[in-house]
Amino acid sequence: MAIARAIREALGSSSMIRKMFEEGNQLKKQFGADKVFDFSIGNPDLDPPPAFHRVFLRLAEEDAKGSHGYMPNAGFPGVREALAKKASREQGVQLDASHIIMAAGAAGGLNVVLKSILNPGDELIVPQPYFMEYRAYAANHGGRLIGVDTLPDFNLDIAAMGAALSERTAAVLINSPHNPTGRVYPAGAITALADLLRDHGKKTGRFPCLVADEPYREIVYAGAAVPPILSAYEESITVTSYSKSLSLPGERIGYIAVNPAIRDRDEVLSALIYATRVLGYVNAPALMQRIVAELTEERVDVATYARRRDAFKEILDKAGIPYADPEGAFYLFCQVPGDDRAFVEHLKQYRILGVPGSSFGKAGWVRFAYCVDEGVIRNSGDAFKKAMETWKDGSTAPQVSGAGYGFVP
Amino acid sequence: MAIARAIREALGSSSMIRKMFEEGNQLKKQFGADKVFDFSIGNPDLDPPPAFHRVFLRLAEEDAKGSHGYMPNAGFPGVREALAKKASREQGVQLDASHIIMAAGAAGGLNVVLKSILNPGDELIVPQPYFMEYRAYAANHGGRLIGVDTLPDFNLDIAAMGAALSERTAAVLINSPHNPTGRVYPAGAITALADLLRDHGKKTGRFPCLVADEPYREIVYAGAAVPPILSAYEESITVTSYSKSLSLPGERIGYIAVNPAIRDRDEVLSALIYATRVLGYVNAPALMQRIVAELTEERVDVATYARRRDAFKEILDKAGIPYADPEGAFYLFCQVPGDDRAFVEHLKQYRILGVPGSSFGKAGWVRFAYCVDEGVIRNSGDAFKKAMETWKDGSTAPQVSGAGYGFVP
Numbered sequence A, B: 001m002a003i004a005r006a007i008r009e010a011l012g013s014s015s016m017i018r019k020m021f022e023e024g025n026q027l028k029k030q031f032g033a034d035k036v037f038d039f040s041i042g043n044p045d046l047d048p049p050p051a052f053h054r055v056f057l058r059l060a061e062e063d064a065k066g067s068h069g070y071m072p073n074a075g076f077p078g079v080r081e082a083l084a085k086k087a088s089r090e091q092g093v094q095l096d097a098s099h100i101i102m103a104a105g106a107a108g109g110l111n112v113v114l115k116s117i118l119n120p121g122d123e124l125i126v127p128q129p130y131f132m133e134y135r136a137y138a139a140n141h142g143g144r145l146i147g148v149d150t151l152p153d154f155n156l157d158i159a160a161m162g163a164a165l166s167e168r169t170a171a172v173l174i175n176s177p178h179n180p181t182g183r184v185y186p187a188g189a190i191t192a193l194a195d196l197l198r199d200h201g202k203k204t205g206r207f208p209c210l211v212a213d214e215p216y217r218e219i220v221y222a223g224a225a226v227p228p229i230l231s232a233y234e235e236s237i238t239v240t241s242y243s244k245s246l247s248l249p250g251e252r253i254g255y256i257a258v259n260p261a262i263r264d265r266d267e268v269l270s271a272l273i274y275a276t277r278v279l280g281y282v283n284a285p286a287l288m289q290r291i292v293a294e295l296t297e298e299r300v301d302v303a304t305y306a307r308r309r310d311a312f313k314e315i316l317d318k319a320g321i322p323y324a325d326p327e328g329a330f331y332l333f334c335q336v337p338g339d340d341r342a343f344v345e346h347l348k349q350y351r352i353l354g355v356p357g358s359s360f361g362k363a364g365w366v367r368f369a370y371c372v373d374e375g376v377i378r379n380s381g382d383a384f385k386k387a388m389e390t391w392k393d394g395s396t397a398p399q400v401s402g403a404g405y406g407f408v409p
Helices: A005-031 A050-062 A077-091 A105-117 A133-140 A158-164 A187-204 A265-278 A286-293 A302-319 A340-348 A374-379 A381-393 B005-031 B050-062 B077-091 B105-117 B134-140 B158-164 B187-204 B265-278 B286-293 B302-319 B340-348 B374-379 B381-393
Strands: A100-103 A123-128 A144-149 A169-175 A209-213 A236-241 A254-258 A331-335 A365-369 B100-103 B123-128 B144-149 B169-175 B209-213 B236-241 B254-258 B331-335 B365-369
Touching: A005 A340, A005 B265, A050 A286, A050 B050, A077 A100, A077 A254, A077 A286, A100 A105, A100 A265, A105 A133, A105 A169, A105 A209, A105 A236, A105 A254, A105 A265, A123 A133, A123 A158, A133 A144, A133 B265, A144 A158, A158 A187, A169 A187, A187 A209, A254 A265, A265 B005, A265 B134, A286 B286, A302 A331, A302 A374, A302 A381, A340 A365, A340 A381, A374 A381, B005 B340, B050 B286, B077 B100, B077 B254, B077 B286, B100 B105, B100 B265, B105 B134, B105 B169, B105 B209, B105 B236, B105 B254, B105 B265, B123 B134, B123 B158, B134 B144, B144 B158, B158 B187, B169 B187, B187 B209, B254 B265, B302 B331, B302 B374, B302 B381, B340 B365, B340 B381, B374 B381
Parallel strands: A123 A144, A123 A169, A169 A209, A209 A236, B123 B144, B123 B169, B169 B209, B209 B236
Antiparallel strands: A100 A254, A236 A254, A331 A365, B100 B254, B236 B254, B331 B365
């Protein structure tokens, strides 16, 4: 059976990462899982909060008649209502149940949004570096991702985004707190972006949709707050999931919130519901819908992530590896001497696993996920130091830079 | 926000069905839900079998660490192994875990398969009538659905399918037991189809993939058995779900089984896993994966559906409405006098809801779903009789036909 040509090409380019994961598994078999410093994947190791367990158990005990059946494609009305209240508080606009579409995680929600708004050849503008899957999501629906470099501190470069806008621009996709950099875009950046998009719309007649991918909204540190999107710009949609805030990534549950002020709102809502149906989602998983509706005030223990971040920063400081200081999410994006893919290979000799920045469109950087046990982080100190020492002695010339990046050195 | 043009067109054509559902809800509000004979939707009302509840409760009590986290995109290895054993028994070939990809229901699985194999402009051949969503699924991935009429008894018309094959044919999609006709394709039809596809492949160098959508495999009557697909033709893939056999449609759980003998098997498996990932499914819902793996011997009480079918047939007989006698699934596909959409409108006056055959590509027919309480079916007898009597007296000329259809008259 010949597979689709586009998939064959994609498989070729993603095989590097697969290979890395396989080698990681090989390392764990060889040395034991606890002897491998696996910072490669953003798979939260924290358990869901205790309230999750209580609701889960109660619903299992009740196992109410019809509770596993179909509901409207957009989700259970009561669930949508509960999440509309939550989204209203976070986004500074008044949403009701009709503005919420339940989704199979943020990845599902983003595909639903992009299918609903992209015409063939339309462009999706994304600040770079970006989560590597976005490019495939745009391509799924005939669109094309246009990466736009961010400022040295990874904040939005509004001028560069303005230069990238065209009549083909269907949407701008931002992710804050940001994977891989940990950046939280400040309110000023969001306002400036909104002004830019509004001006562009007035000039061209086509107002780009601002899509905010917000699965890390609740994973923020030291009082950082993620500014609202919906109150900043009318033509906006947020997508989120409970993969990080409740540690439920395998259960595929999240939702889309549509700005009540968006043009052609009813048509947009109908399109999202239609896309949910025909992309084969049909609806977000029923049981998890009912669970998350009862947990709008709950989240995992962010203080644990904060402690891990601090422990990891200490290790990087001692090893002399500069990084972007994360305001949210659970990644440390580090500037590495020389080629990032070669450096990631080199790290494997010390049983350290990370993801090359090239995979996010940012060569010369490496991402480490710290959603792993603090002990693993603490034990990796010597490995990082040795890896840096031997790399400097290695055959690949390190190209150390970093001035002006606003990092902890 | 302007939605995508393709979606706008699709919304226009699907608004009729939406309107019907809305009117159905209106009827229920007006007369009470028990006074409306709603046979429109295939949403099983039977509870999952008791074993489901036991496993669900046990897993909720355990709520094991990490059990809601990411697993490999294809699913938990142990779950895939359990389902490989089940699929091996059903399909007459030896599968192992690597041949199973967990999916978010059959709708999710079909989208994953079609994304993996369709190139732009490729054709998907489907016996007609067919489940109305298939056309959108093919279009999602740049393909085009080609409907091929079936025989008068709704069995496969092998000659007609042969005439529809071309070098653009990527796949043939069959559904047995069949929605909406209840037909189970006999082994002879599957063998003839396999021979046809094999010959076509030898002649053209392109072997079409046979994709079997089998969510109703376990809902069969009077000893009818669904013949295996994988043992009949090498280039084949089955897709199934637990929406019907365990009454879990809202939970979105099912799987894809790939023929171990398929050409380029490892590449096909990689493509399916990649498509699962980038379509935003990421993986099938974790908890339901673990539940269904323990329920490979369980299914809902099919005898209940058989009793309902018999009750419904009696009512149709008395009303003088001919139908295809279902061998499986839970639909009665009925030949109606005159225009099926007009007839469905007419039925509403008697508070009977069905789906026009036109929505399945078969004008002059109406589908009634009998996955509803037997009391609702029994109470609908007078309504059906009156609807038929008044329709005959109505202004639309009935075009009664039906000879040669092999039905109970």
